[in-house]
Amino acid sequence: QVQLQESGPGLVKPSETLSLTCTVSGGSISSDYWSWIRQPPGKGLEWIGYIYYGGSTIYNPSLESRVTISIDTSKSQFSLKLTSVTAADTAMYYCARAESGDYVDSWGRGTLVTVSS
Amino acid sequence: DIVMTQSPVSLAVSLGERATINCTSSQSVLYTYNNKNYLVWYQHKPGQPPKLLIYWASTRESGVPDRFSGSGSETDFTLTISSLQAEDVAVYYCQQYYATPWTFGQGTKVEIK
Numbered sequence: 001q002v003q004l005q006e007s008g009p010g011l012v013k014p015s016e017t018l019s020l021t022c023t024v025s026g027g028s029i030s031s032d033y034w035s036w037i038r039q040p041p042g043k044g045l046e047w048i049g050y051i052y053y054g055g056s057t058i059y060n061p062s063l064e065s066r067v068t069i070s071i072d073t074s075k076s077q078f079s080l081k082l083t084s085v086t087a088a089d090t091a092m093y094y095c096a097r098a099e100s101g102d103y104v105d106s107w108g109r110g111t112l113v114t115v116s117s
Numbered sequence: 118d119i120v121m122t123q124s125p126v127s128l129a130v131s132l133g134e135r136a137t138i139n140c141t142s143s144q145s146v147l148y149t150y151n152n153k154n155y156l157v158w159y160q161h162k163p164g165q166p167p168k169l170l171i172y173w174a175s176t177r178e179s180g181v182p183d184r185f186s187g188s189g190s191e192t193d194f195t196l197t198i199s200s201l202q203a204e205d206v207a208v209y210y211c212q213q214y215y216a217t218p219w220t221f222g223q224g225t226k227v228e229i230k
Contacts, residue, residue, distance in 0.1 A: 045167070045210060047219040060218040061118075094166055103157040103214050105178070107166035 002027035004095050004108035012089075012115050018082040022095030022108060025076065029053060033098040034078045036069060038091040039110075046091075050098060051078055085115045119143050119213050123222035129230040136198040138225045140211035145191040148215065155215035158187055158196045161224070162207045170209075171196065203229060 008020035022034070035050035049059035051069045059067050063082070071078040082089060093113055097106040120143040130136045146155045154174035159167035169178045171187035174194055184199045198205055206229060211222040 044223045045161075045212070045221040047217075047221070058217050062218070096166075098214075102155070103169065103172045103212075104167075105169050105172075107168075109166055 002097055002106050004097065004106060006093060006095050006108045006111040008111060008113070010112060010114060012085055012113060013117050014086055014115055015084055018080070018085050018089060018113055018115070020080045020093055020095070020111065020113070021077050022079070023075075023077050024097075027097075029071065029076045029078070030073050033101040034069075034071065035096045035098055035104060036080045037094045037096055037104070037107075039094070040088070040091040048080065048082075050101075052101070087115050089113070090115045118218055119146065119216055119220050121211055121213055121220050121222040123209075123211060123225050125225060126223070127226040127228065129228045130198075130201045131230045132203065133200050134230075136201050136205070136227055138196045138209050138211075138227075140189075140194040140196070140222050142192045142194075142213055142215075146213045146215035147191045154190055154194070155213055156187075156189075156194055157212050157214065158185075159210045159212065160205075160207045161210060167210065198227070201227070201229070 003026045005023045012018045030053045033050045036048040051057045066083045068081045092110045094110045095108040096104040098104045122141045124139045156174045158171040161167040175187045186197050188195050208224045208226050210224050
């Protein structure tokens with residue numbers, strides 16, 4: 001059973017860059033699609049984007065100008081960078097696996113990121 | 118983007134009774150080449166990550182109780198909990214993976230009456 005664990009700062013200042021890492025264990029990162037999804041407090045889920053283990057990415061157009069997802073297969077990790085953050089980026093951020101690029105079947109427990117000075 | 122609309126927003130059902138959640142997509146999520154509907158249902162409890170219940174609109178994930186079932190095709194889908202249990206209190210989301218960006222419904226909160 002694959003397990004995912006998010007890590008990174010819980011507090012980011014406005015206009016700075018949010019950086020999170022997801023560590024994958026119990027399975028190979030060198031397959032499948034690896035995704036980031038977020039949920040602002042009291043709101044619904046928003047898909048940020050995904051990366052295929054080979055490195056190709058697809059992002060949500062609503063965030064595409066600010067988002068980069070990368071992968072390091074040697075460390076079994078993939079990462080999220082979101083630039084120029086504002087309070088609207090405050091959310092629980094989840095990393096997740098989409099087997100075969102279809103539906104997400106495994107989620108990390110999530111990490112809360114607050115954007116505040 | 119494909120817009121996913123769920124109804125109702127919240128639902129209170131007595132223990133042992135049926136709960137029905139509807140999800141409508143702004144365009145068909147059925148791929149005719151494989152006759153599959155690219156829609157999932159998740160259960161989300163506070164403090165936990167979402168849990169996959171149903172994929173391909175009607176296939177139950179391994180380990181999910183059989184009181185959960187999914188139905189529908191093209192643009193109209195339903196998640197049914199046949200006999201509500203206390204542990205089913207949660208927010209339920211539908212999500213399409215037919216096209217990027219993947220999009221979610223706004224969620225339906227299920228409570229005990």
